[in-house]
Amino acid sequence: MFAVDYTSGSGFLHTKIGDVDFYCINDGDGSMPNALFPDASRDILQKFAPSGKSPSSFSAFVVKKGTQTILFDTGNGNQLLTNLKTAGIKTDEISAVVLTHSHGDHVGGLFSGDKQNFPNASVWITEKEVPYWKNAGNSALLAKTVDAYGELKIITTDEKTPVVIPEVVAIDVAGHTPGHTAFLVSSGNDKVVIAGDLLHGAAIQFPNPEISCRYDNNPKQAAESRQMLLARAANENWIFTASHIPFPGFGKIEKAEKGFKFVQQTNLK
């Protein structure tokens, strides 16, 4: 159980992490079919995803402190703008867009057509992710992003260098993509980790973190990063959230007999 209050409207969750405002913003819902997990045995799929798919969502996150409003990822840009508005966050108050990685369902909301969605924001990413973004088929979007938002700001993943504000540091969780990054937000006694695409099928991968997804660029490295971050979240009592946990995926990680268990904060609907 967490001692945090929250309000949840349609498509957003708001809570306080120490004196920082924290939001999960829903960009849409979906599901991940079992075919995305070729390394999962038939027994595992039958046990954890008997319907043939795992429920999922596309989420972005906002951290607000003083004059800084940081948006972590932008979803596909489906319901993001509507749900930011419902949460009372204006697009022109976003001062930084911090990216976990460069896949379309995380960078797609930077623009609506040719319109720059966050006119006062800089865009932050790791150095390792830039060549991947350039080569992975959406180099046009990268060029368009630099054109509109200015030169990319480079994130350091030494877990000491602040990312935009002192309360945020970056953790290297490479594997899903070469520069895939998680972000740890710490304030007061609370810590929450934004884990990006550490997992896609929550139902399958929390209990079986060794199983990677077809979307993982380097499946072996992705599995190592997954096990490392889930173990740290469990050991260090972090609140855990990630882009594709069914919305609002905001809870704690417990070690299970095998793998881990995601315990949604009990007072969330």
Ligand SMILES: [Zn+2]
């Ligand atoms: Zn994704």
